Each structure stands twice: as structure tokens, then as C-alpha cells.
Amino acid sequence: MESESTQLLDQKSLTQRRVKIDREIFSQDRIDDAEYKPEPSLLSSQIKGYFAGLGKNLFPPIDWIPNYKREYVVGDVISGLTVAMIRLPQGLAYGLLAGLAPINGVYLEFFLCIMYSILSTVPQNSTGTFSIIALMTGAAVDKQFPAVSPPNGTDAALFEAELMTEKVKFASALALVVGIIQVLFGLLNLGAVSILLAKPVVAGFTTASAIIVTLAQATHLFGVPVTRFSGFASPLKTIVSIFQGIAGGVNIPACIISVVSIPFLYICKLAAIKYKEKLRGYPIPAELFLVIVTTTICHYLPEENDVIVVGEVPSGLPTPAVPPVGKYLSDFMSDAVSIAVIGYSTNLSLAKIFSSRHGFTWSANQEGFALGIAHIFASFFTCFPGSAALARSSLQESAGGKSQLSSIISATMMLMIILWVGPVFQSLPRSVLSCIVVVNLRSMFLQFFQLPVLWKTSKKDFVIWLSAFFGVILLGVDLGLITGILFLLLSLVRDQTKSAAIHIDSYEMSELYVRVNESEMTKKRIIRFTGPLNFASADALTIPADTATIDMSRVVSYDFVGLTKLAGAMKNLEKISVVGCQQDLRRALNDHEDLKDLQIAFYASLIDADCSTS
DSSP states (O other), X not given: OHHHHHHHHHHHHHHHOXXXXXXXXXXXXXXXXXXXXXXXXXXXXXXXHHHHTHHHHHOTHHHHTTTOOTTHHHHHHHHHHHHXXXXXXXXXXXXXXXXXXXXXXXXHHHHHHHHHHHHOSOTTOOEEOOHHXXXXXXXXXXXXXXXXXXXXTSOHHHHHHHHHHHHHHHHHHHHHHHHHHHHHHHHTTOGGGGGGSOHHHHHHHHHHHHHHHHHHTHXXXXXXXXXXOOSTTHHHHHHHHXXXXXXXXXXXHHHHHHHHHHHHHHHHHHHHHHTHHHHTXXXXXXXXXXXXXXXXXXXXXXXXXXXXXXXXXXXXXXXXXXXXXXXXXXXXXHHHHHHHHHHHHHXXXXXXXXHHHHOOOOOHHHHHHHHHHHHHHHHTTTOOOOEEOHHHHHHHHHTTOOSTHHXXXXXXXXXHIIIIIGGGGGGOBHHHHHHHHHHTTHHHHGGGGHHHHHHHHOHHHHHXXXXXXXXXXXXXXXXXXXXXXXXXXXXXHHHHTOOEEEEEEEGGGSSOEEEOOGGGOOSSEXXXXXXXXXXXXXXXXXOOTTEEEEEEEEXXXXXXXXXXXXXXXHTTOSEEEEESOOHHHHHHHHHOGGGTTOEEEEESXXXXXXXXXX
8 A cells, every 4th residue: 555655656746847958959960979989999909919818818727827816725625526526427327328338428527627627717617528418429329320239140249349439439529520610619709609599499409308318218217128219209219119118028126226216316406405505505415325325235236136237347548549530520510510509608608607606707719719629639538529517517616616726626536536446336237327317307307387487478489499399309409409590590580570660759749759540640740660671671661751750760770672772762752850860871871872852851869850840
């Protein structure tokens, strides 16, 4: 009741106040002359500025190491050790998701992270495995190496080992090309490509990808053979394959482990969210605990058991080798571009978030260079593509990470595991890794709740979301992403063609002008053009012969076709007042051949034009 009376008093006080303006009429030229115009930056000065800081640009430690503060040490050490706890289980799990051996994911957690942290300008970005990119890598691997049975007379174990070797070479070559593309993104200042991955596109894409990832884990969750399909309607085909596998009999130990592990991990994840403040940002190491416990139990089980485990895990670092890019380039080029764009865009998005929170400066070009060089370096050590991840980076931030030293410590822990601890995990059940993957997709499935909100607020974004989602489900991961981007571009084109010519008139004889019906006009005709003035919207340009004023203050852009159409519509007039016209468009109208006999007056505002003609 009090708020209603306050509103009434405010409204009453507003009606009692008066606005009185007494000034001369302003032309558009006069306003333009008074406006500040910054000096254009010369190319030579840009090049000079770039090379002046070339060392800092290409090797950021030159900048951050001398400025490192002693009080950062404790936070960086704790943060690095904390992130390392989730790197191990996620590396193992996403290596399996990528269609490779689990150890390849652990290699990625070290090699990509150590090189990126040296070259990055974003202290909180924690690179390594990333579920969506692991899925896209797995899809590319499956497309190149479809499931086949060993030829007759061939040792099955030897055949699988040779096949895995080829898969690793393929994924390493993919990582190398992804790195080269991302380096080009950085050097050519192509960070703008990330605008193509608008939130509705990313949300629809990742939600559908989460469904595909979950279906891909069924073979380990139930311990049944499942064919991984790619191409048209692959998730539907996978579902049929899952039911066929279940009908043939499940692996009881795998089912028991899954039934116990998924609720345990999910409850721990919910508890971490609920008690986030009390935990002060530190995680509940449920994944690491589950890996250690199940590995220990399976290690002491009798040799004759039905548990499907990871198997042989080599110790030590892999021997560096040049990936066979020439052999596979034509097979994965489209996948490489998609993965490079997604990885680069993810890093830039996280950089924007953390820089706004902590107030540091960063370079989009350097981020592309850092991520690309890290991929090129990692590809020589049997690694597949990766990226920074929101959950891991947020954990590094909340655990106290202040500099790149945090990531270096985290990567060093992974190196120690690779050198000395790796073989311990050969008794780790594969179903545990699949459970970790599935539970970590929780946030992606929650994106379904965006749809009712989008329907109410922006039906355009609602359609884009669904286009990306069904594109992935029906056409596959790479084509699905392209589908979402195409719908986004179509919506932008549609917006660029939405132009209109409306009638406006003074509101209660004031300086404010509102849209009116043509029959309600009380003074001379005033037409307002809204939107772009280009080849797609030019047909909306109609100027009646009795028009006195054209308001162009809401024309956002124009092209030659739009200019020609406008001049053609104006040439039959004797005189016209034009308001809010861009300087270059105004100059083009003055110089136009068809308008030499037309008296055009350019004014700063509608009230100036109205007063001059009354």
C-alpha cells in the first residue's frame, strides 16, 4: 500500500514539473563538428607496439615471474595439489571416452597443462581433458576405425594392440593439426570466431553431446558389447545396440559397481554444492576415493573374476614421435577445425570470466598461441586434443590459485603419477571411469531447464538451442555444431533484413515523437526508418510526396543498394529535412547525381527539423 501511494506521489510530482528548452536550431554539421574524434591508430604504431612487447607477448613468465608475490605461494601449492586430485580420475575416464587407452588421458593432463601454463596469460585457466572434446575425438576415431572383428587366424590381443596403436597415432595427428589451427587463430587475431558459439548454440550442442557421451558409457556400465555409431541418428542406433547387448546378458560385477558408484558420486557432488561455503571451495575427492578403493579391492580379488579392468598401464613417459599428419589429414580436417574452435572459444570464455573477477589483463591472441603450441607439443607424446574446463578452472580459482604456478604444480603431480604410480591402476574397473564421466555430465543435462525460460524470453534463441541439439542427435557432433551455427547466422541475417518505415508525430506537442497511424497525423508527414538500409531491406523504403522530414537516427548501417534505393525514393521531392543521418551517408546523399536538384537540410534532432519547417 505504501509503495502504491509513493508511486502516485511521484507521478503527481512529475506532472507538476515543467521542462522548458530555449535554444537555437542545431544543424547536423554543427553537432558533428563539436563531437570528439579520436585519432586513428596507424598500422606502423600498432606494429611497433607489438614488437616492443614481443618477449612478454610470446613468453608471459618474463612478465609474471618478476611480479610474483610471496603470499601467493601457499594458495598456489594448495590449489595445484587440489586440482591434481581430480586430474587423475578425469584423465583416465576421458582417455577412455576418446576411444583410446585411459593412460592417454593422463598424458594429456601433464603435457598440455605444463606447456599451456608456461605460455598462458590467464592464471586460473586449467587445461587438460575436456568431456566434449574427448567425445568429438572419440567420434572421429570411431569414424576412422569402425568396430571390426579380428581376421580369422589372427591373435585377438595382438590385433587390438595394433588397432589401438593406429588410433593413438590418428588422435595425435588430430591434436597436432588442432594446435596449428589455434596458433593461426592467435597470430591472425581470429578470436572473433568465438562469437559464432553463442550461448544457445553451446547449450544445445553440449546437452545433445552429453546424451551421446552417456550412451557411449553403456558398454562399461553394463559390461556389454555396444557398437558406437556415427552419422545420421547415431544415438538412436546406439540405443538399439545397448538393448541388444543387455538382452544377450550383462556383466554382473560391472552392474554392481555402477549401481553403487553413480549414487555415491552424485550424492557427493550435491553435498559439495550444498556445503560449498563451509568447504571454502575445496572439493570432496569422491572420484579419487572411488578410484583408490575399487582399484585396491580388484587388485586383491582372485585372478579368475569377471571384473573388466583397465588392463596394462605403462610406466614412464611415452617416447616422442612425429604424428602421421599426412596419412590422416583429409580424414579429420573438418573435425580438427570444429575442435580447434570449441577449445579456443572455451578458453576465451573462461578468460573473460576470471579477468572480470580478478582485474588482470590478458591477451586473446596469446591464448590462441599458448593453447596451439601446447597441443603441438603434446601431440608428440601420444596425446589427443583438450582444453580448459570450467569445473577444473573454477576449482583452481576457489582453492587459492593466484598464478600459473598452480597449474605447474598440478602438472608436476601428474608427472610423478606417470613415472611411478601408473601401473597401479591396471586393476581399476572400467565401469568406475564410466560412472565418473556420467556423473560429471550433470550440469549439461540441467541445461534442459533453459528451454522454458528461452521460450518466454527469446523464441529465436529457443529455436537456435533446439537446432543445435537435434543437429547433434540426427547428424552427429561435428555437423550438429555446424547446424546450430547456421541457424544462428540465419537469425542474424533475418535481423539484418528487418527494416521498416513508420509514421511518427509529436507527443502532445512536445519534443518527444511516437509512432502513430497515418490517419492520426496532425502536422506534416514525418517518416522514421528503422534497422539497416541494405540490399535485403531496401524494398521497405517508400517516401510519399508530401513527406516533410525523414528520421534516420535509427538506421544502423547502409550499403550501396540501400543508398541507391533511398536516393531514388527522394529524387521526386522538392525539399526534405533529414534527421540523425550518419556523416558518411550524409556526404553520399549530398554528392548523389539524382539529388542535385533536391533541397536537403540535415538537422540534429526532430525538434530542430520541426521548428525550422513550422
